[in-house]
Amino acid sequence: MSDxxxxxxxxxxxxxxxxxxxxxxxxxxxxxxxLGAAARRGGRVLVLTIDPARRLATALGLExxxxxxxxxxxxxxxxxxxxxxxxxxxxxxxxxxQSWDDLVRTYAEDSAAADRILENHLYRxxxxxxxxxxxxxxxxxxFEIHAAGEYDLIVIDTPPTRNAIDFLEAPARMAxxxxxxxxxxxxxxxxxxxxxxxxxxxxxxxxxxxxxxxLLGGAFLEDIGEFFANFQSMYDGFVARAEAVERLLRDRxxxxxxxxxxxxxxxxxxxxxxxxxxxRDLHLGAIVCNRTxxxxxxxxxxxxxxxxxxxxxxxxxxxxxxxxxxxxxxPARTARVLRIVGESFDRFAVVAxxxxxxxxxxxxxxxVVARVPALAGDVGDVAALAAIARHLYAEGASAEP
Amino acid sequence: MTVDxxxxxxxxxxxxxxxxxxxxxxxxxxxALVAAELGRRVLLVEADGKGDVPAQxxxxxxxxxxxxxxxxxxxxxxxTEASLQEYxxxxxxxxxxxxxxxxxxxxxxxxxAAPGVxxxxxIGKIAWxxxxxxxxxxxHDLVIVDAxxxxxxxxxxxxxxxxxxxxxxxxxxxQTRWVSELVxxxxxxxxxxxxxxxxxxVAETIELVERLRxxxxxxxxxxxxxxxxxxxxxxxxxxVFAALVAGPGRAALTARIGxxxxxxxxxxxxxxxxxxxxxxxxDHLRTAVDLPVxxxxxxxxxxxxxxxxxxxxxxxxxxxxxx
Numbered sequence: 001m002s003d004x005x006x007x008x009x010x011x012x013x014x015x016x017x018x019x020x021x022x023x024x025x026x027x028x029x030x031x032x033x034x035l036g037a038a039a040r041r042g043g044r045v046l047v048l049t050i051d052p053a054r055r056l057a058t059a060l061g062l063e064x065x066x067x068x069x070x071x072x073x074x075x076x077x078x079x080x081x082x083x084x085x086x087x088x089x090x091x092x093x094x095x096x097x098q099s100w101d102d103l104v105r106t107y108a109e110d111s112a113a114a115d116r117i118l119e120n121h122l123y124r125x126x127x128x129x130x131x132x133x134x135x136x137x138x139x140x141x142x143f144e145i146h147a148a149g150e151y152d153l154i155v156i157d158t159p160p161t162r163n164a165i166d167f168l169e170a171p172a173r174m175a176x177x178x179x180x181x182x183x184x185x186x187x188x189x190x191x192x193x194x195x196x197x198x199x200x201x202x203x204x205x206x207x208x209x210x211x212x213x214x215l216l217g218g219a220f221l222e223d224i225g226e227f228f229a230n231f232q233s234m235y236d237g238f239v240a241r242a243e244a245v246e247r248l249l250r251d252r253x254x255x256x257x258x259x260x261x262x263x264x265x266x267x268x269x270x271x272x273x274x275x276x277x278x279x280r281d282l283h284l285g286a287i288v289c290n291r292t293x294x295x296x297x298x299x300x301x302x303x304x305x306x307x308x309x310x311x312x313x314x315x316x317x318x319x320x321x322x323x324x325x326x327x328x329x330x331p332a333r334t335a336r337v338l339r340i341v342g343e344s345f346d347r348f349a350v351v352a353x354x355x356x357x358x359x360x361x362x363x364x365x366x367x368v369v370a371r372v373p374a375l376a377g378d379v380g381d382v383a384a385l386a387a388i389a390r391h392l393y394a395e396g397a398s399a400e401p
Numbered sequence: 402m403t404v405d406x407x408x409x410x411x412x413x414x415x416x417x418x419x420x421x422x423x424x425x426x427x428x429x430x431x432x433a434l435v436a437a438e439l440g441r442r443v444l445l446v447e448a449d450g451k452g453d454v455p456a457q458x459x460x461x462x463x464x465x466x467x468x469x470x471x472x473x474x475x476x477x478x479x480x481t482e483a484s485l486q487e488y489x490x491x492x493x494x495x496x497x498x499x500x501x502x503x504x505x506x507x508x509x510x511x512x513x514a515a516p517g518v519x520x521x522x523x524i525g526k527i528a529w530x531x532x533x534x535x536x537x538x539x540x541h542d543l544v545i546v547d548a549x550x551x552x553x554x555x556x557x558x559x560x561x562x563x564x565x566x567x568x569x570x571x572x573x574x575x576q577t578r579w580v581s582e583l584v585x586x587x588x589x590x591x592x593x594x595x596x597x598x599x600x601x602x603v604a605e606t607i608e609l610v611e612r613l614r615x616x617x618x619x620x621x622x623x624x625x626x627x628x629x630x631x632x633x634x635x636x637x638x639x640x641v642f643a644a645l646v647a648g649p650g651r652a653a654l655t656a657r658i659g660x661x662x663x664x665x666x667x668x669x670x671x672x673x674x675x676x677x678x679x680x681x682x683x684d685h686l687r688t689a690v691d692l693p694v695x696x697x698x699x700x701x702x703x704x705x706x707x708x709x710x711x712x713x714x715x716x717x718x719x720x721x722x723x724x
Contacts, residue, residue, distance in 0.1 A: 022420060022422040055600065266422060301659060309658065327644030328653075330641070348668055
C-alpha cells in the first residue's frame, strides 16, 4: 500500500462520501478534496454540499440557488492553486425540500396525485421540519446525479445527523418503511379503491386503535391514513429506488472518507463510523484528521527552547537588550513575553501530544490517513480550500500517522 | 431584554443547545456541577441518548432511570419508547406489563409517520420532571438538559404547540397545553445556546436565537462561548513579540537558547493567529445577539473527565457570578 494516496483514491473512484460528526469541517474538506481532484487529476468534478457556511457558499457561487450546479470559474481556481487547473470544479447545494418534491413528481401516478401529496400537511411536516428525512434525500440526490453521468467524480458532504451512521441506514430504512407490511395493511382499503373508508378507522374496534385514538384523536389518524394512501402509488418506485441507492453506496466505485478532528468525542464517533463501514462491507478510503496542531509542538528541541524561555527569561531578555536589538530594549517586558512564549508552547504541546497518540491509534485502518493542520481563520474562499487541498494531497499523506 | 445570569440557577429547567460539536454536553454537565455545589438537586437529562454525559463525571453509562453520577447530580438518557411506556402508565392508566411487544412495531410506525411523536415524548418527559420538581414531588429541584443540536431543538421545544395544532381532541390535546406553558414560562425555563468562536457555530447561534424567539417563544438564558482561546499578548507585549518572531530578534534568540527557539516562537505565533481569528466571531456574536455571553476558556488538558468538567464548572461559576 506504499503508493496509496488521496491522488490514487480520487482517480480510481467515482464517488467519495465525506462523513463525520458535526463541527469537524466536513464541508470544507469535501470541497478541498474536490478542488484538489479537479486541479490535479482533471475531468469534471462536483462537490455536493449540504449546508455550507455562507462565505464558502458565496465563494463557490452557490448563494441563493436551488439544486442547480455551478461551475467555479477557471480564473478563480487558477489563482487559488497558482497554475491552470487540469479539470473543472463544479459545486452544488442540496435543497432538501426541492429534492423531495422532485422525487414525488417522478414517482406519483399523475400530477394530480403529486399535488395531493405535496399539499398534505404531514408530508410538509415530514420533509421540512424533521431532520431524519434529510439522510435519505442526500443519498437519493447523489444517485440521481451519478446516474446522469455528467461528472467524473462526485464528492458529497453528508448531512449533520445526530449519529453519523444514520445515513448509511437511510435507504434500507426507507425501503423497509414504504414496503412494510404494517403500512400496506393499514391502508389496504384505499388500494382497493372506491369509497374513502379506511382501515385505520375500521381499526377503531381494535385495542391498538382504541389506544391510538385516545392518544392522538381520530382525525389525526385519518390524516396519516390519507397521507399513506396517497403515497401508495409510489411504493414500487420508491422501494426500487431506495434499493438502487443502497447498491450504489456498496459499489466499488464508491468510497468513504471519514473526517474528524483529534478531539476525543468526534474521534470516538469516527471510530464507530469506520467500524460500521466495515460491518456493512462499505469501502473506507481515507481518514482525514482536520485542524491538527503542527509537529513542531512535539519537537524536543522546541520544548527545550520553550523551557529556557520560561526559566531563563530575565537573563535572555538582558542579553537581547544589551545587543541593542530593535523593539527589545525593555528587558522586563521582553522577559514577560518570553515567559508567555514558553507557557503557550507547553499548553499547546499537551494537546499536540494527545493528538499524536490519537493519530497513532488511527494508523493501520484505511489506506490513506491525511492530515490538515489548524489554519488561522475560517475557510471562506477558494484560496483557503486550495490550501487545505495542498495538505490533503501532500506527499506522504499515507498510512503513516 | 436583560437576563440575570446569576438568577439562571433559580429556574427549574435549563436547556443547553447549539451546533453539533461545540461542547453542549460539557457545558450542561459543568452547569449541573455548579448547581449541585450550590445545593441544588439536579436531574441531568441527555436528550439525544448518545451516552456522553456520564463520562463527564467518570461514571459508567446510565439508562432512562436516573442514576446519581456525582453528589447532587442524577443523570438519565432519554429513550422515547420508555418515555411512552411511562406516559401510558401514568396518564392513560393503561397497564403495560413488561415490554410493549408487538405494540412496539406499531409505535415505531406511528413515531416515524407522525411528525413530532418522538419530539413530544422527549419534551413531555422533561416537562413532567419539571412539573414534579415544582410540586416538590421529585428528588430534584432543577432539570438540566443536554439538548438536541440546532437543527432539531426548535422542533423539540415546539412539539407541544405543533401537536396541539394537529390533534383536535383527546387527552393529548389538553396535555400539550401545560407542556407548552412550562417551556415558555420565563420563571421556569431558560434555553441557553452554546457556541464556539468560529464562523458556522456563531452564524447558527444567531439564527437559532431568532427562531427560538419567534417560533417557540422560548425564554432565553445565556449564550455560552466555549473553547475561547486565550489572548497571549497585550498590545504592548505584541510589539515585543513581533520583534522576536523575525529578523535579528529571532536570530539572537536562537543564538542564545538554541535551534528550537524558532519553533517555540512559531508555536506562539500560531496561538496568536488562532486567537485573532476567533475575535471577529466573538465581536459578531456580541453585536448580533442581545443576550449575556458566558466565556469558557479552551482547556489545555489531556482528556475529558471529571477534572475537565470541574475546570469548565469553575469558569461557568465565575461567569455567572455565583461563586
